[in-house]
Amino acid sequence: MKLLFLACLSPKTGNHTTAERIRSHIESAGHTCELRDAAAFQSPAEVAHLISRHPPFEGALAIHLHRAGSLLLDIQVPFGVIFGGTDINEDVKVEQKRVVMEQVLLKARFAVAFTDQLKEEAEFFLLSQSSKIYVQPQGIQTEVSEKFHWAEFLRSSGVMGEHVDELHVFLLVCGLRRVKDPLYLVEMFSEWHRENPLNVLVVIGPREFVHQSQRLLSEHDLRDRLVRNGKLYVEEHHCLKRERETYRRLVDSLLRA
Template sequence: MKLLFLACLSPKTGNHTTAERIRSHIESAGHTCELRDAAEFQSPAEVANLLSSNPTFEGALAIHLFKAGRLLLDIQVPFGVIFGGTDINEDVKVEQKRVVMEQVLQKARFAVAFTDKLKEEAELYLLSQSSRIYVQPQGIQTEVSEQFCWSEFLRSSDASIEHVDELRVFLLVCGLRRVKDPLYLVEAFREWHYENPLNVLVIIGPKIDPVFTVEVEAVVKSRGLLGPGEEPTGASRCHEMVLRRGKQLRLRGHVSSHFGGHGSRGTCVGQGHSRKCSRSPA
């Protein structure tokens, strides 16, 4: 079977990563999956023309009912849709978008929500048949990278590495953009860190929104947190976040820019993770 798969493929976003993972899974099952950026198309008619001129397509799939699913409304082959967080958290609040999303849901052969809560909210806000919405949690396979050393990563972020085994590290992976605002955690974690300095927060992700990145850096500086290349002094030993311009972290074989990574008096990668530095031949 050959499928057309539409998704928002902005670089370094969860949508892109999720779409690539689903595409890989579909192709590993023996099918052909052509992944296209929804931004390439201006209207449902363009997608319909694409499929009519390529009769080998037998179905279609889209992530996000409004951003991508609406482009499938005119096609003549069956399709399915996958809910994105933006569908329920933002787009349903706009009446024009909500109406379009309902049309997509009614025409789709099936819809997938990654969580029970997302399904419940979809049924609450959209006129839908619950039997069409299936809950399929995301499954992510992780592998230890032999080329990654946690201690060296911390050194590159100007972190001390004393008492590594005693720390509790909380890792937040998200890009610096307003819709994924990581700052909502900073104040609460700052207080928690003062109560117990062994609790540290590491934030890893690309600087997607330059304007918002400046705002984050300003908050880091105003709260006395570690900024780029700074060392803690006096009462400002709150090391939840450090912004590192131009740095890269190789993790599980994938390269992603990082803007965070600091722990009070050292840090560990978390429960159950090997703390040894391993090397592979050059």
């Protein structure tokens, strides 16, 4: 099956990473999946023209109902959509966008929400389409890099000192965007860093972050338990294999249109 996949592909964003991962799931099942940036299209007509070109696409997929899914409204092949956080947290508040999202949801063969809460909110704000909304948490996979050198990475990031291997580095992986601003505790952490230069912040978290981090450093049993439970949580709720099987099954449902 030849599938068109639309998503917002700004560099170093969660959408881009998620889209690439889902594409790999689809292609591992033997399908052809062409990933395109939704920002490259000005209208649904452009996407409809692309879909019909020879050899034609047989189905489509989109992340974000409004940003990308709206571009699929004119196509004549079955498609599925994946909710983005902006769909429910922002776009549903704008009447014009909400109407378009409802049209997309009605026409879609299936929709995927990353959490039960997101599904519940989608059913509350949009037309009830519970039977076609599936919950599939995002899969997580980590790989060891043989070429990565921790000390060199810290120095290249501006962390100076002779004993970088002794640092307590707190890391939160996220982008520096206004809507998800992780920098609002810089002043607090800077004070802690001045008291103890071994404590280094790469990116920060919620208000109680410093207090909990201090506790984590002093209570080894807590740290071991947190690491162990974190691994178990990822295995149970963010299983890459389960995510792969879900998208393979949903894409196969497009073939039965």
